Amino acid sequence: xxxxxxxxxxxxxxxxxxxxxxxxxxxxxxxxxxxxxxxxxxxxxxxxxxxxxxxxxxxxxxxxxxxxxxxxxxxxxxxxxxxxxxxxxxxxxxxxxxxxxxxxxxxxxxxxxxxxxxxxxxxxxxxxxxxxxxxxxxxxxxxxxxxxxxxxxxxxxxxxxxxxxxxxxxxxxxxxxxxxxxxxxxxxxxxxxxxxxxxxxxxxxxxxxxxxxxxxxxxxxxxxxxxxxxxxxxxxxxxxxxxxxxxxxxxxxxxxxxxxxxxxxxxxxxxxxxxxxxxxxxxxxxxxxxxxxxxxxxxxxxxxxxxxxxxxxxxxxxxxxxxxxxxxxxxxxxxxxxxxxxxxxxxxxxxxxxxxxxxxxxxxxxxxxxxxxxxxxxxxxxxxxxxxxxxxxxxxxxxxxxxxxxxxxxxxxxxxxxxxxxxxxxxxxxxxxxxxxxxxxxxxxxxxxxxxxxxxxxxxxxxxxxxxxxxxxxxxxxxxxxxxxxxxxxx
Amino acid sequence: xxxxxxxxxxxxxxxxxxxxxxxxxxxxxxxxxxxxxxxxxxxxxxxxxxxxxxxxxxxxxxxxxxxxxxxxxxxxxxxxxxxxxxxxxxxxxxxxxxxxxxxxxxxxxxxxxxxxxxxxxxxxxxxxxxxxxxxxxxxxxxxxxxxxxxxxxxxxxxxxxxxxxxxxxxxxxxxxxxxxxxxxxxxxxxxxxxxxxxxxxxxxxxxxxxxxxxxxxxxxxxxxxxxxxxxxxxxxxxxxxxxxxxxxxxxxxxxxxxxxxxxxxxxxxxxxxxxxxxxxxxxxxxxxxxxxxxxxxxxxxxxxxxxxxxxxxxx
Numbered sequence: 001x002x003x004x005x006x007x008x009x010x011x012x013x014x015x016x017x018x019x020x021x022x023x024x025x026x027x028x029x030x031x032x033x034x035x036x037x038x039x040x041x042x043x044x045x046x047x048x049x050x051x052x053x054x055x056x057x058x059x060x061x062x063x064x065x066x067x068x069x070x071x072x073x074x075x076x077x078x079x080x081x082x083x084x085x086x087x088x089x090x091x092x093x094x095x096x097x098x099x100x101x102x103x104x105x106x107x108x109x110x111x112x113x114x115x116x117x118x119x120x121x122x123x124x125x126x127x128x129x130x131x132x133x134x135x136x137x138x139x140x141x142x143x144x145x146x147x148x149x150x151x152x153x154x155x156x157x158x159x160x161x162x163x164x165x166x167x168x169x170x171x172x173x174x175x176x177x178x179x180x181x182x183x184x185x186x187x188x189x190x191x192x193x194x195x196x197x198x199x200x201x202x203x204x205x206x207x208x209x210x211x212x213x214x215x216x217x218x219x220x221x222x223x224x225x226x227x228x229x230x231x232x233x234x235x236x237x238x239x240x241x242x243x244x245x246x247x248x249x250x251x252x253x254x255x256x257x258x259x260x261x262x263x264x265x266x267x268x269x270x271x272x273x274x275x276x277x278x279x280x281x282x283x284x285x286x287x288x289x290x291x292x293x294x295x296x297x298x299x300x301x302x303x304x305x306x307x308x309x310x311x312x313x314x315x316x317x318x319x320x321x322x323x324x325x326x327x328x329x330x331x332x333x334x335x336x337x338x339x340x341x342x343x344x345x346x347x348x349x350x351x352x353x354x355x356x357x358x359x360x361x362x363x364x365x366x367x368x369x370x371x372x373x374x375x376x377x378x379x380x381x382x383x384x385x386x387x388x389x390x391x392x393x394x395x396x397x398x399x400x401x402x403x404x405x406x407x408x409x410x411x412x413x414x415x416x417x418x419x420x421x422x423x424x425x426x427x428x429x430x431x432x433x434x435x436x437x438x439x440x441x442x443x444x445x446x447x448x449x450x451x452x453x454x455x456x457x458x459x460x461x462x463x464x465x466x467x468x469x470x471x472x473x474x475x476x477x478x479x480x481x482x483x484x485x486x487x488x489x490x491x
Numbered sequence: 492x493x494x495x496x497x498x499x500x501x502x503x504x505x506x507x508x509x510x511x512x513x514x515x516x517x518x519x520x521x522x523x524x525x526x527x528x529x530x531x532x533x534x535x536x537x538x539x540x541x542x543x544x545x546x547x548x549x550x551x552x553x554x555x556x557x558x559x560x561x562x563x564x565x566x567x568x569x570x571x572x573x574x575x576x577x578x579x580x581x582x583x584x585x586x587x588x589x590x591x592x593x594x595x596x597x598x599x600x601x602x603x604x605x606x607x608x609x610x611x612x613x614x615x616x617x618x619x620x621x622x623x624x625x626x627x628x629x630x631x632x633x634x635x636x637x638x639x640x641x642x643x644x645x646x647x648x649x650x651x652x653x654x655x656x657x658x659x660x661x662x663x664x665x666x667x668x669x670x671x672x673x674x675x676x677x678x679x680x681x682x683x684x685x686x687x688x689x690x691x692x693x694x695x696x697x698x699x700x701x702x703x704x705x706x707x708x709x710x711x712x713x714x715x716x717x718x719x720x721x722x723x724x725x726x727x728x729x730x731x732x733x734x735x736x737x738x739x740x741x742x743x744x745x746x747x748x749x750x751x752x753x754x755x756x757x758x759x760x761x762x763x764x765x766x767x768x769x770x771x772x773x774x775x776x777x778x779x780x781x782x783x784x785x786x787x788x789x790x791x792x793x794x795x796x797x798x799x800x801x802x803x804x805x806x
Contacts, residue, residue, distance in 0.1 A: 191756075219750040
């Protein structure tokens with residue numbers, strides 16, 4: 001009997017130590033909420049793709065840095081012609097793709113032409129719209145001619161959708177991505193995890209990690225448990241706001257609340273009565289208390305916004321006072337619009353917590369001024385179909401997470417807001433054409449004011465980036481200027 | 492017996508065919524375009540059209556159904572829209588997690604439930620019976636995800652004996668794979684065991700009231716001999732029926748447990764495929780499940796015949 005007890009105890013101890021023993025310091029396990037459908041950033045919009053491959057596996061001519069700035073990547077330098085229409089990129093030499101093929105001007109031409117092609121399935125084809133032609137000057141020099149000057153061109157070339165791929169491997173990138181980055185693809189157990197490993201022959205500063213594992217954990221409670229149990233060491237975008245205080249109080253973890261490019265808005269169908277009336281839209285905006293909303297739906301995380309622009313941007317102006325919380329004014333505006341007794345409407349909510357929880361609060365606030373908004377929960381596929389494509393909606397809540405996306409209010413197809421303002425469209429065109437910094441800032445400010453006054457949507461708050469990681473981990477991004485987990489400097 | 496088997500197989504095949512039509516038609520009505528979903532809100536219309544063409548979604552419904560059915564007959568389930576790998580490979584990867592998990596929890600729940608059912612039935616009305624059945628009642632009532640979280644907090648977060656979730660893959664070794672399935676199979680097994688124990692108990696009580704039990708008792712057999720030799724065997728039919736139902740549930744109805752333990756099982760595959768409108772994957776998995784349910788039911792029916800010799804001559 002004694003023997004068995006002893007044997008059992010020692011077996012338990014052996015097991016215990018095997019579980020607790022920390023993985024080697026050069027390996028990191030990160031949690032992600034959504035599994036990417038595939039790993040080709042040039043053929044899908046899912047943020048989950050970029051969260052794994054951007055800057056790790058794939059690189060573009062330029063790249064977006066941690067502060068949202070444009071940095072050189074595969075292009076070591078570039079020159080711009082005086083009329084702003086021709087960019088000449090000088091490429092890094094001795095760059096190799098992970099399969100050993102060498103990188104050069106032909107790959108750049110191939111990638112940009114492929115993205116612009118009629119058969120292209122690039123999710124952000126608009127990024128390449130300005131390009132007229134791409135020419136190879138010599139094996140390490142590429143000349144890109146634009147149809148018109150574009151102030152955003154270098155920024156656009158830094159998106160995950162504009163990375164450089166090789167003709168030999170491009171079609172297979174969905175399953176076995178081949179890029180030029182500091183990490184190469186190792187393995188993917190579908191539904192479970194994706195592993196990337198250090199590229200031993202990287203052209204630039206080599207990565208500090210030998211291996212990084214992205215583990216798919218969709219459930220917020222499971223994400224909390226996985227961090228607490230030490231199964232994952234970092235959750236760059238932690239899904240459960242309510243357990244954040246628990247981690248803040250725990251010295252083993254570092255909680256980093258950063259910013260993102262996610263402007264969260266209450267979208268309104270601007271062509272559908274009564275939302276075609278400016279006073280109704282203003283009344284709705286004044287009926288919403290952003291602080292209550294952020295406290296109630298986001299556990300206090302998130303920055304109020306008064307227009308469609310990220311607060312961390314140098315050209316940002318705080319316009320929240322234009323549509324401050326004022327239910328009396330809201331009622332007055334409604335009465336002036338001929339809806340003194342309010343009206344009935346619908347509010348379609350996609351799955352994310354910010355929308356579902358935020359929607360309940362907003363519906364309650366609208367009731368205060370007499371608007372009865374019936375809540376209709378929808379899944380993403382339905383949202384895209386009903387709200388986005390067919391514009392069959394009154395109100396909806398969604399976060400627009402792309403960077404530099406002020407232009408969605410100036411789209412020729414009017415986007416799902418059905419907002420059609422010629423003056424604003426003209427303004428956005430000007431912004432795109434200007435590359436001078438101070439002039440651009442001025443125009444950006446003007447554009448923000450137009451939207452704040454016109455209220456094509458009620459602007460709510462900027463989504464936070466809630467990162468939690470082991471206190472010993474260093475080098476992960478605090479903010480999310482693009483949706484990526486750049487691991488190049490992580491140790 | 493043989494003609495019975497052939498008849499059942501025919502019915503099975505017809506059911507499969509009907510299921511294929513229903514599944515295909517229902518999914519067609521569901522709003523949402525997989526191509527638009529992949530490319531997101533900023534995509535231009537021609538990019539979406541190009542992707543639809545790549546996926547073969549621009550073909551008429553009937554043509555797509557027939558080509559899918561044709562593939563199905565040849566063992567080809569098509570290619571996933573989102574992952575763009577063969578659906579068959581996706582499913583086999585997931586079955587490698589779901590099947591061992593289902594079998595382990597089924598074995599666990601049977602090994603707990605039958606002895607408990609026998610114990611309580613033979614101690615009917617005593618304190619031990621009431622207490623055990625009370626616990627079983629709690630087992631039925633507790634939501635499985637809550638119980639699963641409790642297990643995670645005790646064994647993974649506090650004691651750090653087992654991983655909080657995830658599945659390292661069988662390549663990582665049999666030990667690591669089994670270790671990651673321990674907590675999920677307990678979480679699945681206990682509520683099932685509670686149900687099964689109640690069924691076993693009541694089936695046994697019914698049987699124990701029969702005349703032949705009294706005869707056996709009069710013959711001088713001990714209580715224990717009666718329970719094992721006569722009562723249990725006769726009480727097994729309802730137990731087997733429930734077991735068959737439970738197996739089908741355990742194979743694919745475990746999405747909640749798979750989520751809590753972030754296991755790459757069939758339930759999550761199908762859930763993910765539905766939200767991403769990866770219809771061809773949904774269709775593949777549903778067909779697999781329909782086939783499984785048909786086969787399991789057939790096996791259950793056959794096992795009735797083994798348990799109860801009277802059924803053999805009836806056919």
